[in-house]
Amino acid sequence: MRQLVQELLQGNRRALARLISLVENDDKRKAEVLPELYRHTGKAYVIGITGSPGSGKSSLVDRLLESVRRDELTAGVIAVDPSSPFTGGAILGDRIRMQEHALDPGVFIRSMGTRGNLGGLSRATREAIQIFDAFGMDLVMVETVGVGQSEVDIVKYADTTVVVLTPAGGDSVQTIKAGIMEIGDIFVVNKADYPGTERTVAELNAMLDMKGAEDWRAPVLPTVAVRGEGVDRLWEAVLRHRELLESSGRLQAVRRERARQELADQLEHLVKSWIWEKIRARVPYEEMVEKIMARSMDPYSGAYRLLEEIDFPLPQ
Ligand SMILES: Nc1nc2c(ncn2[C@@H]2O[C@H](COP(=O)(O)OP(=O)(O)OP(=O)(O)O)[C@@H](O)[C@H]2O)c(=O)[nH]1
Ligand SMILES: [Mg+2]
The missing domain is CATH 1.10.287 (Helix Hairpins)
Known part of the structure; x- marks a missing residue:
């Protein structure tokens, strides 16, 4: 186990994969590893991306990775899938979509499913973030589906939380799940190629204005993830939010x-x-x-x- 930690700290991707499996499987041996790693953590910036199933989170992460790499930063991605019992690799869909990053040494993508309870998954997510951090990734992006506890959980680990919504169509934004307005540092209205985008953006803005003055007013950004539209502005917003958190x-x-x-x-x-x-x-x-x-x-x-x-x- 000590050897594995040493390899991780030297940037060995196989060690990275093995250690993440260890925490995903809640292997007892992780107790030998995590305390050792902890002092090498605290440097990575954590971005949470949450939203309903199919809202386009993975597509956005995929495009964000292009911006991240252009800025010569490295990133670990954890796609948390509470509905999936899969282990030890990527969910097929995510693997296909993010394929082009798979050969990039500055990116490491990993899906994690529930092995048992949501509490366990939440713990495994936190531990995987620490492993990426110790590995030396500049950023860790965590994609979580907004079901049950998980979208609230992400706030516990993420420095910047991005909430992904889609145009409400006929519905009003008022039907948005309680709590979601509180956790977003940035709101994205993805699938902006669908009708109703402007109205959804306007309604979100109105709701955010009601929250009153704060040093950070969450922006509402339309995107078309599949075409990469609006993703540069999203990346800029993440950087601005980070800058504010650091300087304040x-x-x-x-x-x-x-x-x-x-x-x-x-x-x-x-x-x-x-x-x-x-x-x-x-x-x-x-x-x-x-x-x-x-x-x-x-x-x-x-x-x-x-x-x-x-x-x-x-x-x-
Ligand atoms: N029209 C349109 N389709 C999009 C857009 N972004 C994503 N999609 C499509 O929406 C579907 C879901 O996209 P994903 O990126 O997998 O969404 P997700 O939120 O990661 O989904 P889960 O992880 O399953 O919750 C895919 O078929 C995408 O191609 C968009 O901006 N416009
Ligand atoms: Mg996804």
């Missing part, structure tokens, strides 16, 4: 908050794993479930009983 000290503040959160998450994770391990080893958990079903026990006292059984130091 907000990036430091955000990253401090993230460090705090990571420590808390890690603590909870450890405590939870410890408790479950003990409980599985000793306690007739299923019996208790049956008792609760039969109403001969309640879950509140049940939880206490379990903790007593494993000698957890309960407060008196």
